[in-house]
Amino acid sequence: MPAPAHLVDRDPQVTPQQMAASLVPPPQFTDASFASYRPDPEYPSQAQVRDAVSSFVAAGPADTPRRGLFGRRKPAAETTVKSGVYLDGGFGVGKTHLLAAAYHAASGRKTFGTFIEYTALVGALGFQGTVDLLRGTALVCIDEFELDDPGDTMVMTRLIKELTETGTRFAATSNTPPGALGEGRFAAQDFLREIQAMSDRFETMRIDGLDYRRRAVDESARVVSDVQGSLPNGTVTLDDFRAVVEHLASVHPSKYVAMVEDLDAVGLTDVQAFTDQTDALRWVALVDRLYDAQVRIVASGTPLDQVYPESMLHGGYRKKYLRAASRVVALTRA
Template identity: 85%
Template sequence: MAAALVPPPQFADASFASYRPDPEYPSQAAVRDAVEAFVATRPEPARRGLFGRRREPVQPARSGVYLDGGFGVGKTHLLAAAYHAEPSRKTFGTFIEYTALVGALGFQGTVDLLRGTSLVCIDEFELDDPGDTMVMTRLIKELSESGTRFAATSNTPPGALGEGRFAAQDFLREIQAMSDRFDTMRIDGLDYRRRAVDESARTVDDVAGALPDGSTTLDDFRAVVAHLASVHPSKYVALVEGLDAVGLTDVQAFTDQTDALRWVALVDRLYDAQVRIVASGTPLDQVYPQAMLDGGYRKKYLRAASRVVALSRAAD
């Protein structure tokens, strides 16, 4: 299971050198350099004293870096670059993948599996699920105290004490203890996936006819959304495995927020696997009513909208 915790295919070759910071946003280059320096800094190994007493290794002041910023500014690229630059044992996974690991192995089993890992990379850290977040704060505490370091990207809901900070008021002491272990770095910038501010997800009249060659699916959008309710989000990876494209007919706007959040989780997996989307009906970046966009999950919906624009225009 730990062997599967690697960056998704589109970031298989991500490096700090291949990251292209926008010169109009100096924080991009600054954060790139800071993360590279963090990975390159090695904790001093433990040594024995003159009389055989083992001295604890000298750890950096902070055991992790936490990258916060808007969607499409390269946070995942930098996280994958950190993974590839780490010469020792390391893992890379989304927040959901790590919580699924705890679900499968139990908390202590997960600690035992990951103990001894030099760097744990966590993409899309969720701060809107109290139960899962508490599990992850405990996991970070246990592993960091044994020498593991962390790199994470944020998915902080708007209004959670600002985008550049942990949601300390939501989970108080637990989240504050975790945030004390991290250097929080803000990345500013525009979404690189949108070539124009008015660009939307592509739609077609004949989905079946527009599907590319290869391994594809063809389903009614509402049927897909209904099916997601019967599958745990940790299993969405298996749903899209091996696919080249998915066809969706009669896309409609969401009326239920739970359905919308499940769809967001699927979009993340489709994006990780770079599965093209061919759809008819409402453009997939316009399926979230304004009431949902005005709520606490706005950042998730905008990230998903950005990603479906890229996936629907993959052949452009």
């Protein structure tokens, strides 16, 4: 068996055109549909939201908001039309599945991407270039909507405002676990003023339930003593965990999708808990891309769901860390 390659050697170059072309559901949701969604009977909101999102998509795009003399929009169009649905809930309740199902069921031009992929597109094309690219899209799906960075949040509010005024509709998801700031609301108080207009455009749907990745048994991320010997056949990488974390600092998060492309597994030796929050957040972004691509993780050292100290778990990024912890449990036990 040849020696594994190294993740730290990967620094892909991604063009704006490639970024735009990648705005489709991840491979694991290629066949996602409303029929294949399996709601937990213990939580009726899951089936209710499934049916509501299905009805939203089936209704088709609303008429482009009417404008009066001198281009001013008539008030009735703004107050009576909800141009989006926002799925609010904890981890592992099927929000991304429903978002992908909406994408597949929608007619016309459509896009699907994470919040960070859309903001990266704005960074590459500029705000107006992104508006021009997405104008005419019938449905824009935004997974993992983030409210941590006020700059990115305001960019997305402007983008949504510009596109809804030309008839584009939106579907979005976000995680709000118990204890997280903004629980049960569209946004945390700090950003409420900035995104109030966007909130008014969406119908918020709450999904309750347990994390399906941990529904059967409360497990931790798996660790092994011999990482290289435990790697599966296929295209794999082997690196020291800290080296990977350092490498992430030199690669823009918009490239993480390409960085893990075509990998079957990544091997990580000597996993250690984080001491720097910036490093932890970059790792979370990589975990999201590994999960989307269903890349197995084989690791030694500290279990990967236990790398966030209590000080981080009680901070403003709690929801991101808990999402990543849930996902690495699944990836190390794949």
